[in-house]
Amino acid sequence: MDRPAARPEPRPAVAALPRYVPGARGAADGPPPVKLSSNESPYPPLPSVAQAVAAAGEVAHRYPDMFAVELHERIGAFLGLSAESVAVGGGSVAALHHVLQAYTGAGDEVIFAWRSFEAYPILTQVAGATAVPVPLTEDGRHDLDAMAAAITERTKVILLCSPNNPTGPTLRTAEVEGFLAHVPSRVLVVLDEAYVEFVRDPDVIDGRAALDRHPNLLIARTFSKAYGLAGLRVGYVAGDAELIAPVRSCVTPFSVSAPAQTAAIVSLDARDELLERVEAVVAERGRVADALAELGWTVPDPQGNFVWLAAGERTAEIAAALAAAEPAVLVRPFAGEGIRVTIGTRDENDAMLAALASLGANAS
Known part of the structure; x- marks a missing residue:
């Protein structure tokens, strides 16, 4: 009998990667669900953006500008930085991936709060580095004292998420400045501000201003959330x-498509109009948080376009019940921990609240 041929094997770190779980989408052959699972904007692209994307699509047989020169220049000007101070990627998650590729490898450590953005441990392992997750406080915040205590000689990068995805609270200026004072200058700190436009906490750390004070700091942002370009993938x-x-x-090379580059540039031009939509989401966020409190939930300070339900052991049960409601309400459960609910339209939010109320006792 012939012996089976040996098969190519991936790197152990890749074989052991945790799985990134996207937001549920619903069945293709069923009625459309209320989709509150992916932190997407509830609004379609602005007409000006849609028209620009359509025009860019007419030359899809040509490669995009590999270096995204105009986009780098426009983002740099928006931030008051040079174009060389910006690195654009296919969403902020790709940009973060490139940071870890550039600065970490085998034997290095990457510190981040947990639970936080679920791509952090995946990107760390893909880069070959070792993840050092530090538990959040009971109210869903970064424990910066514990994160500072976790720094070792092997620490190369620290990831901070403000507001924290999926729990919602921001990082505040005084606490971050105190934390950075304890971080060695050789350690790169990345402040992930994917939801910065939705923040209304007056004490939040201003990442752009902090860049001028801390030469070992980077900020990460995206066009997916407030700008409503999740399907085009642009971040930096x-x-x-x-x-x-x-x-x-x-x-x-060529990782940001021509339509995506165009959409981001036109969106920067239409920023004021887009921020009106952000205000509508923020208002809905407050209304939803108040309604959840009336239902008995204790919601951590929500500063993104989502709220967090600390459902604990009932997480899977509640998420399944919401999905089985009429209409189906899709949320993002994190097994054994809680549920992240995106802020949608008023009607979508009302459907979620009604379905949640029908379940009876909360788990907070």
Whole structure:
């Protein structure tokens, strides 16, 4: 009998990767659900953006600008930085991936709060580094004292998420400044501000201003959330040009399509109009948080376009019940921990609240 041929094996770190779980989408052959599972904007692209994307699609047989020169220039101008101080990628998650590719490898450690953005441990392991998750406080905030205590000689990068996805609270100026004072200058700190436009906490750390005070700091932002371009994938990191140069070297060629580059540029031009939509989401966020409190839930301070339900052991049960409601309400459960609910339209939010109320006792 012939012996079975040996099969190619992936790197152990890749084979052991945790799985990234996207927001549920519903059945293709069923009625459309209330989709509150992916932190998407409830609004379609602005007409000006849609028209620009359509025009860019007419030359889809041509490669996009590999270096996204105009987009880098426009983002740099928006931030008051040089174009060389910006690295654009296919969403902020890709930009973060390139940061870890540039700055970490085998034997290095990456510190982040947990639970936080679920891509952090995945990106860390893909880069070959070791993840060092530090538990959140009971109210869903970063424990910056514990994160500072976790720094070792092997620490290369620290990821901060403000507001924290999926729990919602921001990082505040005084606490971050105190934390950064304890971080060695050799350690790169990345402040992930994917939801910065939705923040109304007056004490929140201003990442752009902090760049001027801390030469080992980068900020990460995205066009997916407030700008409503989740399907086009544009994000970036920004900071000192010398820190950004190695990141730009890791960016996959042509990774940001021509329609995506165009949409981001036109969206920057239409920022004021887009921020009116953000205000509507923020108002709905407050209304939903108040309604959840009336239902008995204790919601951590929501500063993104979502709220967090600390459902604990009932997480899977509640998420399944919401999905079975009429209409079906899709949320993002994190097994054994809680449920993240995106802020949708008023009607969508009301459907979620009604379905949740029908379940009876809460789990907070």
